[in-house]
Amino acid sequence: MTLQDKLAAQRIYMVLGALFITSLVVSNLIFQKFFYWYPFHLEIFGAKLFELSVGILPYPVTFLITDLISEIYGKKRANDIVVVGIFASLFSLLIVFVSNFVPATSWSPVNDGLFSTVFGNTVLAVFASMMAYLFAQFVDIQIYHFWKRATKGKHLWLRNNFSTFSSQFVDTLTILLLLCWFGIIEWSKFKGLLVAGFIFKALIALLDTPFLYLGVYLFKKRFKLKANEEIELI
Template identity: 80%
Template sequence: MELKDKLAAQRIYMLLGALFITSLVVSNLIFQKFFYWYPVDVEVFGSKLFEISVGILPYPLTFLITDLISEIYGKKRANQVVITGIFASFFSLLIVSVASLVSATPWSPVNNNIFNTVFGNTILAVFASMMAYLFAQFVDIQIYHFWKRLTQGKHLWLRNNFSTWFSQFVDTFTVVGLLCLFDIIHWDKFLGLLISGFLFKVLVAVSDTPFLYLGVYIFRKRFKLKVNEEINLL
């Protein structure tokens, strides 16, 4: 690969990493707002189906990005993005913690009570999310590359969906369980939120498969890659 192509590949990798980190950090900051999204009015264990946190909206994008990076740049680069995301999330947690320690002025549009209501549970939420995220992302990458080796780089839809479905269940189970354990959410909501969150993520994973195919096609055409060939940025 020529130097100009390597530089272009490096820039794209950095942009994908930026999208990944932004989606992850924002999902941790906005998680306390819940909404209904349901094509049918169904209750599951006392909760509306697809009664979910807005934090779940940007989160599936992180799995799409790691799958794309895994496919084009390889397992090592995907793991690097995951580790960077962990660092970024804990750094954002530090910023929120410092901001909560200083007192608001009397004329501040956002007073101490409002700020603490919105961000008061952020520390526990980020911890819960990071534990879930850590397990789920590494599970996703491991399963993705297992299927990639098994199929010799073919059947992209298979490894994309199988890795994401399993890892998303791990993620949803862990984060909802920890939020209930920390009394941020009541235990009577556990099963309903688990099923709703997982089903929503499965639907997103299925719907994002064409976008993964499109991304892989663009990369292979731009950098003249063969099936199962990866870009080496070193």
């Protein structure tokens, strides 16, 4: 690979990293709004099956990106993105904490009470999200590379979906346990939100498989990669 190609690959890696971090941080900030996704009117464990936090919307993007990075750049680079995401979450947590601490002016469009209502639980939410995120992302990367080795680089759909299904269940279970433990969500909602969250994420994982295939195809065509070959960054 030429130096120019390596520089291009580096820039693409940085763009993917930016999309990953943005999706992660935003999902932590908007989680308190819930919506009802209703293709079917179903209830389970006394709760509507598809009552979901809007924070779930950008979050699956992070798993698609880590799978793409794992496939093209390798396990180490995928883990690097996970670590960077942790620091980004901590920094966003610090910004929200300071912003909530300083008093609003009398003419501020958003007063202290409103700001605290929207972002007051963010500290606990980000902590819960980071714990879930840590477990889930590392599970995703480990399982992805296990299947990549086991299949000798074949059957991309298998490692993408198996790794994402496992990691998304870990993520959903962990964050709900912590949010219920902290009293942000009632325990009565736990089972319904767990099932709904996992089903939604599993459906998204199935739907994003063609996009992963497309991304891998474009990378291999652009950088002339052989089967199972990974890009080594500068």
